[in-house]
Amino acid sequence: MSASTVLERTAPLYQRVKSVIPPIEWPVFAEDIDAILTLKKQRNAVILAHNYQTPEIFHCVADIVGDSLALAREAMTVEADVIVLAGVHFMAETAKMLNPSKTVLIPDLEAGCSLAASITAADVRLMRQKHPGVPIVTYVNSSAAVKAESDICCTSGNAKRVVESLGVPEVIMLPDEYLAQNIAAQTHVRVIAWAGHCEVHERFTPAEVRALRTDYPGVIILAHPECPPNVIAEADFTGSTADMSNYVKREQPARVVLLTECSMADNVSINHPAVNFVKPCNLCPHMKRITLPKIRRALETMTYEVTIPSDIVDAARRSVERMLAV
Ligand code: 13P
Numbered sequence: 001m002s003a004s005t006v007l008e009r010t011a012p013l014y015q016r017v018k019s020v021i022p023p024i025e026w027p028v029f030a031e032d033i034d035a036i037l038t039l040k041k042q043r044n045a046v047i048l049a050h051n052y053q054t055p056e057i058f059h060c061v062a063d064i065v066g067d068s069l070a071l072a073r074e075a076m077t078v079e080a081d082v083i084v085l086a087g088v089h090f091m092a093e094t095a096k097m098l099n100p101s102k103t104v105l106i107p108d109l110e111a112g113c114s115l116a117a118s119i120t121a122a123d124v125r126l127m128r129q130k131h132p133g134v135p136i137v138t139y140v141n142s143s144a145a146v147k148a149e150s151d152i153c154c155t156s157g158n159a160k161r162v163v164e165s166l167g168v169p170e171v172i173m174l175p176d177e178y179l180a181q182n183i184a185a186q187t188h189v190r191v192i193a194w195a196g197h198c199e200v201h202e203r204f205t206p207a208e209v210r211a212l213r214t215d216y217p218g219v220i221i222l223a224h225p226e227c228p229p230n231v232i233a234e235a236d237f238t239g240s241t242a243d244m245s246n247y248v249k250r251e252q253p254a255r256v257v258l259l260t261e262c263s264m265a266d267n268v269s270i271n272h273p274a275v276n277f278v279k280p281c282n283l284c285p286h287m288k289r290i291t292l293p294k295i296r297r298a299l300e301t302m303t304y305e306v307t308i309p310s311d312i313v314d315a316a317r318r319s320v321e322r323m324l325a326v
């Protein structure tokens with residue numbers, strides 16, 4: 001295929017992302033995008049992409065996009081033979097456990113998460129021993145082995161609902177300490193936390209939020225609940241990546257800041273050209289491991305296939321399914 005044919009074929013996609021991708025970068029993306037669109041048809045594959053994926057992935061090759069909760073829900077209904085998870089490893093594991101007959105590929109096996117890495121299945125067993133009878137609510141940002149030791153999962157989009165659905169005075173919330181503290185501030189349920197942190201959100205500070213308000217008068221500040229509680233206290237709204245995106249859609253603020261991963265504002269801004277996005281952000285090095293060339297290679301070579309050990313898959317799935325039933 002000649003380069004000019006590829007550029008012609010992908011021109012409508014460029015129109016979509018031109019506000020965040022300079023024209024000089026597009027020809028390199030266009031070649032991979034064109035190849036990926038063909039490979040998806042050949043492999044009968046769909047691409048699920050998290051809100052933190054870069055715009056050329058999110059807007060140009062993904063079939064389903066969203067927050068962790070939406071990706072888990074959508075993974076269950078996929079009918080294609082192959083799911084490529086453009087996101088991090090725990091998301092691919094969740095897709096696999098919810099739709100086990102499909103081939104689930106992750107384009108880079110090293111795409112991890114500092115929260116998932118902060119706790120092991122043995123740690124969860126110790127927490128249970130230390131707090132007998134207290135239910136364990138585990139954030140989906142965790143390995144399948146950790147989910148398998150838990151009673152129920154939650155995401156940033158449903159954590160309060162999940163905690164309150166249990167009808168108990170006290171829960172253990174793993175592994176994100178700040179999410180646990182932020183939920184504790186909204187409910188009467190007592191929360192025992194684990195000291196895991198997201199390396200992206202823990203870097204935001206209250207001083208940064210105050211400086212934004214001084215530099216951009218009237219700016220609306222939205223924060224992800226993985227931010228420290230003293231940052232959340234200074235924000236106008238807190239919610240999952242989908243909640244933040246919906247807030248912008250609903251409220252159409254004149255000027256907004258999303259205290260979260262960098263690609264989020266790029267992706268949302270494409271759909272809301274009238275909103276002015278101030279873009280202080282922190283990069284997630286794990287999310288950024290997923291690139292167009294790696295997605296292309298994943299589909300060409302059918303790697304890397306995500307599998308879950310048979311001795312934990314049923315227990316892990318139960319924790320996720322209990323969450324989805326709430
Ligand atoms: P969401 O579920 O809000 O999309 O968050 C996932 C994540 O990894 C946040 O850092």
Ligand code: SF4
Binds near residue numbers: 199201284
């Ligand atoms: Fe994990 Fe934080 Fe990256 Fe999300 S942004 S994948 S929580 S390290």
